[in-house]
Amino acid sequence: MKTFRTVLVTELRLATRNVDMIVFGIIFPVIVLLVTGWVSDPEDMNANFAGIVCFGICAAGLMMLPLTIADYRHRKVLKRFRVTPTSPATLLGSSALAACGFVAVSAVATYLVARFVFDVTISGGPGRFVIAFLFVQAAIFGVGTLVGGVASNAKVANALAAGLYFPMILLSGVAVPFEVFPRPVQLAAQILPATQGVALLKGVVLGEPWTGMLIPAAILAVLGAVTYTVAVLRFRWE
């Protein structure tokens, strides 16, 4: 527990020293929200807001998290950790939780702008939104942890992270509204966890009945559990 806490605090401190993370994790989603709000119909803003929250989750979970872990492997930080009593579960768990802290800040900033600039309201209530948010985060972060945990080097991690991040940003309804895509693309995009995530968040924001959200929530929870477990079991120290 002491290890977990110290790694977490150190990760958060290092993250605040990294300008990239602040720009891409926090400032960029807010800018996307502002641009979207400027170009789109005010009535669509509730739905757009859900997508942009998911955008923040993807930036931290699919880029920042795996690239940080891969960087530690590259810098031989993990090699040094290997000759100490710590475990992959502790290292991956604390890195993921640190990235969660970042996303939480990003989500709150996005919400405040959405609420006060664009009059967005979460019809399903804040409690359900937070729960949905955690489900989405579990899945996206699981995927990111898996990439970071098993990528053999920084190049592979970069390629995998980009190969997951960009399709999800473009096709899942994160930055581009899902409805603009032709039906076949929409169907294909169902396989992307971010698509399920946006569906879930959108459902809560628009106040849809919770029964329709059970399936995306279950898919996300299972994906999170499976990816995190595989990441811990197949973890590469070097």
Add this chain to the structure above:
Amino acid sequence: MTIAVRVQGLRKTYGGTAVVDGVDLRVGRGEIFGLLGPNGAGKSTTIECILGTRQRDAGDVEVLGLDPGRDRRTLFERVGVQFQEMGYQDKIRVGELCALTSSLYDTSLDWRELLARFGLKDKVSAPVTALSGGQRQRLAIVQALIPDPELVFLDELTTGLDPRARRHVWAIVRGLREDGKTIFLTSHYMDEVETLCDRVAILSHGRIIVEGTPSELVEKASAAGLEEAFLDYVDDALEHEGGSW
């Protein structure tokens, strides 16, 4: 004498070539042991197999009575390791690195005291990247000592240091032995080995070619010093193999 490290018949093969080919080693508790050998002799692989960070193909390894592969978490509460290159996070500060390392162990020494002992007290809030080569090397040793280990691995600990810094590190290593710690080191500097090591073994082509105290090795080779003796042993082994570089 109780044994800290016992290696028997260690073998490691890469793509059909044996890099470590039947190595036997014994390091007694409280001893400073030096593993020597030219580049490519298999030193690093041997150490990695001893630490369990590389899977051995054959042989037995016992470190403080434990199997490093199976008992990793118990073993590394009691063993400190300094690698040739110390991995550290980008933008991390000296104090943060020490606090992080310290948090990995059940019990650990006060890292502030260790930093003071190694002349790094005023560097607590400095970024690790801002340290000089000698300071960074001392910081790497501090990392290895934080768990108050019974056994310390030091891999080429003075490579790249100026003469004064080297001597400072030597004094530290002697101090560790006085504290009763066992030290397993590698080095390319024979003056260093001569002053520090109680016992050495020379590795060539994955085999131990000779083993003993530094003075025994010099005597046996009828050489003027350990460096000359080292070169003689390594050249002899090469001729024996019938190989060339």
